[in-house]
Amino acid sequence: MSIVPFLIAVLLVRSIRNTLKTFNHPKKWDQWANGSNSAIVFIFIIQIIFRHEHIFDWIWDFILLAIVGIIYQEEQLHPVKAFGLSIVPYVVVSLIKNGLTLFSSEFDNKWSGYVGTAQAFAIVWIFASWFTSNRQQKAMEKEREKRRQEEELNRAIAARKVELEAMVKERTAALQQQKEELQHALAELRTTQDQLIQSEKLASLGELTAGIAHEIQNPLNFVNNFSEVSAELVDEMEEELEKGDVKEASAIAADIKQNLEKIRHHGKRADGIVKGMLQHSRNNSGERQLTDINNLADEYLRLSYHGLRAKDKTFNATMTTHFAENLPKINIVPQDIGRVLLNLFNNAFYATQQKQKTAGAAYKPEVTVSTSFTDTFLEIKVKDNGMGIPEEIQDKILQPFFTTKPTGEGTGLGLSLSYDIVVKGHSGSININSKEGVGSEFIINLPLRT
Amino acid sequence: MKVLVVDDEPDVQPLFMQRFRKEIKNREVEFSFALSGEEALNYLHRDGSEIVLILSDINMPGMSGLDLLKEIRHEHLSAPPYVMMITAYGDQENYQQAMQNGANDFLTKPVDFNSLKEKLKTFVS
Numbered sequence: 001m002s003i004v005p006f007l008i009a010v011l012l013v014r015s016i017r018n019t020l021k022t023f024n025h026p027k028k029w030d031q032w033a034n035g036s037n038s039a040i041v042f043i044f045i046i047q048i049i050f051r052h053e054h055i056f057d058w059i060w061d062f063i064l065l066a067i068v069g070i071i072y073q074e075e076q077l078h079p080v081k082a083f084g085l086s087i088v089p090y091v092v093v094s095l096i097k098n099g100l101t102l103f104s105s106e107f108d109n110k111w112s113g114y115v116g117t118a119q120a121f122a123i124v125w126i127f128a129s130w131f132t133s134n135r136q137q138k139a140m141e142k143e144r145e146k147r148r149q150e151e152e153l154n155r156a157i158a159a160r161k162v163e164l165e166a167m168v169k170e171r172t173a174a175l176q177q178q179k180e181e182l183q184h185a186l187a188e189l190r191t192t193q194d195q196l197i198q199s200e201k202l203a204s205l206g207e208l209t210a211g212i213a214h215e216i217q218n219p220l221n222f223v224n225n226f227s228e229v230s231a232e233l234v235d236e237m238e239e240e241l242e243k244g245d246v247k248e249a250s251a252i253a254a255d256i257k258q259n260l261e262k263i264r265h266h267g268k269r270a271d272g273i274v275k276g277m278l279q280h281s282r283n284n285s286g287e288r289q290l291t292d293i294n295n296l297a298d299e300y301l302r303l304s305y306h307g308l309r310a311k312d313k314t315f316n317a318t319m320t321t322h323f324a325e326n327l328p329k330i331n332i333v334p335q336d337i338g339r340v341l342l343n344l345f346n347n348a349f350y351a352t353q354q355k356q357k358t359a360g361a362a363y364k365p366e367v368t369v370s371t372s373f374t375d376t377f378l379e380i381k382v383k384d385n386g387m388g389i390p391e392e393i394q395d396k397i398l399q400p401f402f403t404t405k406p407t408g409e410g411t412g413l414g415l416s417l418s419y420d421i422v423v424k425g426h427s428g429s430i431n432i433n434s435k436e437g438v439g440s441e442f443i444i445n446l447p448l449r450t
Numbered sequence: 451m452k453v454l455v456v457d458d459e460p461d462v463q464p465l466f467m468q469r470f471r472k473e474i475k476n477r478e479v480e481f482s483f484a485l486s487g488e489e490a491l492n493y494l495h496r497d498g499s500e501i502v503l504i505l506s507d508i509n510m511p512g513m514s515g516l517d518l519l520k521e522i523r524h525e526h527l528s529a530p531p532y533v534m535m536i537t538a539y540g541d542q543e544n545y546q547q548a549m550q551n552g553a554n555d556f557l558t559k560p561v562d563f564n565s566l567k568e569k570l571k572t573f574v575s
Binding site for chain 1: 461513
């Protein structure tokens with residue numbers, strides 16, 4: 001009968017092993033199970049060899065109790081608890097039987113029937129319990145498998161999520177970089193625009209230089225000539241005084257006085273031109289000051305004309321001015337409005353110059369500047385009898401970078417800057433009347449009280 | 451000798467009058483002035499027959515000195531005047547144009563009055 005405890009022990013170890021399989025367990029448990037199995041088999045073999053059944057009955061009882069004890073002690077082996085418990089009755093019956101066998105030799109006759117029955121029941125109980133335990137274990141394993149799959153799915157989802165997050169992060173970084181690049185490009189564009197405006201100022205200054213040279217040369221010639229002639233006159237006056245001709249001497253003195261006045265006048269003229277040039281080239285926008293528009297327009301009209309003539313000496317144009325008398329002084333930034341006027345004059349002369357190339361000898365280029373005023377507004381009109389502006393581009397000419405001039409000759413910023421200066425800087429307006437082939441008229445209105 | 455000075459700068463007039471003060475006083479020379487090419491032509495048409503010498507600026511708004519020169523040479527006046535051109539730009543282009551159009555002499559600004567006087571003296575003799 002000693003094969004029964006051996007089988008129970010093997011079953012127990014197997015159950016424990018199966019239970020252990022379902023979760024991550026330390027390696028020592030595998031070793032333990034293998035060791036136990038070997039030990040059980042070893043004991044069984046010894047038992048067969050020695051055939052000393054009584055001792056081995058005791059040994060098997062203790063082995064089984066030890067295994068049940070281990071099952072109870074280890075929390076991880078909780079699932080086989082019920083199975084382990086089912087062994088207890090068999091062990092108890094076996095212990096009683098062994099005990100009885102130890103104390104009474106008549107055991108066989110008196111009790112063996114009861115003990116055998118009890119033992120049979122205990123064994124049936126064990127196998128039923130094992131069967132149930134096995135089923136439970138399988139169900140649990142199934143459950144575990146399901147949970148494992150769910151976990152795997154969750155893990156996959158989590159991994160995907162991380163992946164997606166990384167992608168989003170990557171995208172965001174790319175967008176951020178693009179944004180930064182765009183911002184950088186914008187800043188660069190702004191700088192370039194500022195530089196272009198500055199170079200437009202310099203370009204118009206370059207155009208001015210020839211005009212300025214001419215404009216300064218003339219008064220300087222007068223200063224030199226009048227001072228030379230005055231020196232001569234002083235000599236003559238002394239001669240007259242020696243001769244005693246006081247009347248003639250005083251006439252000469254009057255001339256000298258007049259000459260000194262002229263020297264002063266032309267000196268101031270040159271001075272004004274230099275100052276105007278300095279103001280024009282100044283980078284920062286200047287301050288508003290009360291300005292005589294008639295003077296300003298006259299000054300820049302001449303500068304523009306002589307600037308153009310310096311480039312094209314065969315060009316001639318009539319400059320006509322209709323300046324309103326008693327024109328009130330107006331509070332403006334003179335170099336800014338001067339730049340606007342210079343631009344309009346340059347354009348006007350350019351238009352007449354272009355027309356002269358195709359028109360007959362009878363064509364007389366003419367640029368007219370008129371000023372007038374009302375209670376609230378001051379008007380400057382710049383008119384030419386040049387080529388005129390085709391209707392389809394009239395609404396484009398104030399746009400930045402629009403130019404009709406050949407590449408490299410115009411920046412296309414002149415009129416757009418003029419528009420900004422008049423409309424944004426001075427709350428005024430620019431109006432254009434033009435007819436192709438007949439001429440153009442630019443009308444600037446500036447508010448008198450600002 | 452009657453001289454017509456054409457220049458758009460009005461201050462040229464007192465300058466000539468003073469520079470040639472002695473000559474004017476001695477009636478060696480007599481000056482007339484015009485402020486533009488058009489005015490000069492009108493003057494010549496009106497009573498220009500006595501004018502023997504014209505001193506003209508080239509750079510003038512409207513009719514330039516060169517235009518005036520062309521007109522004068524075109525008109526075949528009975529006694530064609532001697533024309534001297536004056537310009538602020540002492541450049542070859544204007545010089546050649548003036549010479550091609552029949553200018554007799556060429557002066558550059560600032561005008562050297564002493565050499566002008568010399569020229570006038572040789573011209574008279």
